[in-house]
Amino acid sequence: MSKVQKVAVVGAGLGGLNAAIALRQRGFEVAIYEQSDVLGEIGAGIQLSPNAMRVLMALGLDRAFEAVAFEPHRHVVRNWKTGSIVSATQMRGVFRPQYGAGYFGAHRADLHAVLQNALPAECVRLNARVISVTQTPDRAVLTFADGQTAESDIVVGADGIRSAVRESLFGPDAPRFTGHIVWRGLVPSEALPKGLIEPDMTAWFGPNGTMVHYYVRRGELVNWIAHFESDWRDESWRVESDWREAAAAYAGWHPTLATLFSHTERCYKWALYDREPLARWSQGRVTLLGDSAHPMLPYLAQGAAQAIEDGYVLADLLAAHRSDSVAALAAYEAARLPRTARIQRHARERGKINNTTSAFARFKRDLGYRLKRLIKPNEHTYKIEWIYGHDVTAPRSETSAAA
Numbered sequence: 540m541s542k543v544q545k546v547a548v549v550g551a552g553l554g555g556l557n558a559a560i561a562l563r564q565r566g567f568e569v570a571i572y573e574q575s576d577v578l579g580e581i582g583a584g585i586q587l588s589p590n591a592m593r594v595l596m597a598l599g600l601d602r603a604f605e606a607v608a609f610e611p612h613r614h615v616v617r618n619w620k621t622g623s624i625v626s627a628t629q630m631r632g633v634f635r636p637q638y639g640a641g642y643f644g645a646h647r648a649d650l651h652a653v654l655q656n657a658l659p660a661e662c663v664r665l666n667a668r669v670i671s672v673t674q675t676p677d678r679a680v681l682t683f684a685d686g687q688t689a690e691s692d693i694v695v696g697a698d699g700i701r702s703a704v705r706e707s708l709f710g711p712d713a714p715r716f717t718g719h720i721v722w723r724g725l726v727p728s729e730a731l732p733k734g735l736i737e738p739d740m741t742a743w744f745g746p747n748g749t750m751v752h753y754y755v756r757r758g759e760l761v762n763w764i765a766h767f768e769s770d771w772r773d774e775s776w777r778v779e780s781d782w783r784e785a786a787a788a789y790a791g792w793h794p795t796l797a798t799l800f801s802h803t804e805r806c807y808k809w810a811l812y813d814r815e816p817l818a819r820w821s822q823g824r825v826t827l828l829g830d831s832a833h834p835m836l837p838y839l840a841q842g843a844a845q846a847i848e849d850g851y852v853l854a855d856l857l858a859a860h861r862s863d864s865v866a867a868l869a870a871y872e873a874a875r876l877p878r879t880a881r882i883q884r885h886a887r888e889r890g891k892i893n894n895t896t897s898a899f900a901r902f903k904r905d906l907g908y909r910l911k912r913l914i915k916p917n918e919h920t921y922k923i924e925w926i927y928g929h930d931v932t933a934p935r936s937e938t939s940a941a942a
């Protein structure tokens with residue numbers, strides 16, 4: 540089998556760009572094919588937990604990212620009606636010594652720009668919508684909507700939840716509507732009453748919904764995400780909305796939220812989809828990464844973080860098995876699939892716990908959190924040390940077999 544040199548990445552989202560950077564740092568020649576005519580991300584926030592931050596550190600991107608992000612002080616859970624603090628986990632000053640990296644909130648466009656700036660412009664081909672992937676014994680061939688083709692040694696489908704690469708590998712299969720939607724908005728911090736929003740990553744748990752807000756862009760903006768259980772769905776999955784719709788769904792919740800909603804300039808509404816964990820991600824010279832492989836509900840804020848982990852591991856294992864791409868992709872799948880499947884399931888479970896409509900279940904949950912806060916103040920409310928503490932940049936036994 541010939542040596543892997545040329546890798547095609549389909550999709551220039553957060554997952555695709557991050558993977559391309561990791562692959563280039565390992566000496567691969569990378570071409571990214573993106574269907575859009577401009578590069579960018581939506582106007583919304585993103586949280587990056589220490590497991591993802593460690594990858595940015597290993598790639599040398601953490602400083603550039605931290606310069607445009609915001610490090611929240613605590614992770615706080617509040618009661619939806621009274622606003623009382625149910626649980627609080629100190630993050631700033633604790634996570635770095637505990638996990639070797641901090642926790643950050645950022646504007647997605649800022650993170651996307653940090654990744655884009657780490658790549659030469661000629662690496663990305665825009666207006667390149669992939670419609671299928673085929674394989675010969677020694678090449679993978681992409682076919683684009685305009686009829687053109689491109690060859691490479693490996694193809695990585697980082698083309699999101701409606702992945703064309705995934706469909707080429709495993710056939711058509713619609714994602715699952717989860718019964719959850721979100722409204723998302725950004726608010727200039729200076730427009731808000733002073734002290735209204737604390738410098739925390741805050742989640743308000745209530746019946747049928749979870750409201751999350753945190754600062755982004757050095758504290759200049761507050762990002763909010765209002766999750767709600769609803770049967771609304773739209774073909775485009777994301778439409779421009781009005782903050783008043785979110786405010787109506789959250790009527791009766793704490794007045795802080797109404798104030799936050801009312802200062803929103805632009806609001807979007809999304810229907811949330813996910814999939815059952817896949818049995819396989821790879822076939823021959825083609826594999827998947829990020830939402831194309833493991834779309835998940837956002838209740839653990841791990842979709843992009845897992846895509847970032849994927850890219851690092853894939854680059855590492857392809858470098859370790861340069862002469863055997865099949866072994867590399869098998870090792871990648873074995874390293875990543877069980878972890879991401881577990882997180883997909885936990886994210887669904889987390890949504891149920893947060894949004895329960897049973898007053899008794901809420902009472903029991905909150906009592907447990909309050910007790911935990913007293914007995915084990917340094918443990919995260921969600922018991923997710925296994926997610927944050929995972930370090931894909933640590934030396935791996937496979938890498939010792941580097942070709």
Ligand SMILES: Cc1cc2nc3c(=O)[nH]c(=O)nc-3n(C[C@H](O)[C@H](O)[C@H](O)COP(=O)(O)OP(=O)(O)OC[C@H]3O[C@@H](n4cnc5c(N)ncnc54)[C@H](O)[C@@H]3O)c2cc1C
Binds near residue numbers: 552
């Ligand atoms: C409300 C909400 C909040 C979230 N919050 C967080 C969070 O705080 N932290 C976190 O880690 N994750 C979060 N996530 C998850 C995260 O947004 C996704 O997991 C992540 O963006 C997936 O990145 P990706 O690169 O795999 O896919 P995408 O971002 O979907 O990128 C796919 C790219 O491929 C391109 N593409 C698609 N099809 C083709 C084709 N056929 N040919 C060429 N190009 C193509 C697209 O144009 C796009 O640029 C959240 C998700 C939601 C919905």
